[in-house]
Amino acid sequence: MDISDIYDKFDQIGCLTFATIDNGMPQTRIAHLFAYDNDGLYFRTMITKPFYDQLKKTDKVSICGMYPKTSVSHDEEGMPYFAPGYTIRATGDIKEIPLETLKSKAADNDMLMLGVKDIERYPAMTTFCLHSAWGEVYDFDFEMEHRSHKLLRTGFCFGGRRIPLRGVRITEDCIACGDCLENCSFKAIYQRDDRFIIDHTKCDVCGDCYTICPTNAVEIVIEDP
Numbered sequence: 001m002d003i004s005d006i007y008d009k010f011d012q013i014g015c016l017t018f019a020t021i022d023n024g025m026p027q028t029r030i031a032h033l034f035a036y037d038n039d040g041l042y043f044r045t046m047i048t049k050p051f052y053d054q055l056k057k058t059d060k061v062s063i064c065g066m067y068p069k070t071s072v073s074h075d076e077e078g079m080p081y082f083a084p085g086y087t088i089r090a091t092g093d094i095k096e097i098p099l100e101t102l103k104s105k106a107a108d109n110d111m112l113m114l115g116v117k118d119i120e121r122y123p124a125m126t127t128f129c130l131h132s133a134w135g136e137v138y139d140f141d142f143e144m145e146h147r148s149h150k151l152l153r154t155g156f157c158f159g160g161r162r163i164p165l166r167g168v169r170i171t172e173d174c175i176a177c178g179d180c181l182e183n184c185s186f187k188a189i190y191q192r193d194d195r196f197i198i199d200h201t202k203c204d205v206c207g208d209c210y211t212i213c214p215t216n217a218v219e220i221v222i223e224d225p
Ligand code: SF4
Pocket: 170, 173, 174, 175, 176, 177, 178, 179, 180, 181, 196, 212, 213, 214, 215, 216, 217, 218
């Protein structure tokens, strides 16, 4: 995914949850991304808000959202039902963009020009750019209404970041019993000769294989970004 694909996924949602850290405590609020260019994704806030203070203290933010429906309905047994859709999240480093820089960028970017006009109308407004980040689109169809597997996860990164592996994988301790493949409701495990392999684009990290494996061959991996 390039930066325009990532922006389009967020923009389709509109209102997003932005998370920051405030003196060690997580904080969230609703905001939106209003533009992108080759340098990253852009959002605005006012310098008078706690959000601004938190952004400046850490220079980091995490953003997520869900499309097309955020409400949860229930089936006849009372189990939750999620209409097919996707979630998206991105986490990374931000920098404040001086107004003169924004104006210069906006000369050939209509989305950024809207930001300039907004700042001229509301002088306490300022702009941030998420310039280095990693994230994921988590496309779900849990009831397999439109395809033969529940998930399609697509990782992305930009601005010098890499996509870390955060999930489970099968180690050399595997004795090829096949129990994990049989019990993976996400159809995320496949066999190649006598090797069992997890396809991370389909894996929910639900843990069923981790708990069922007789030799503890499934390990949890949480790489640093
Ligand atoms: S359950 Fe464990 S031992 Fe059996 S195939 Fe899966 S990873 Fe290998």
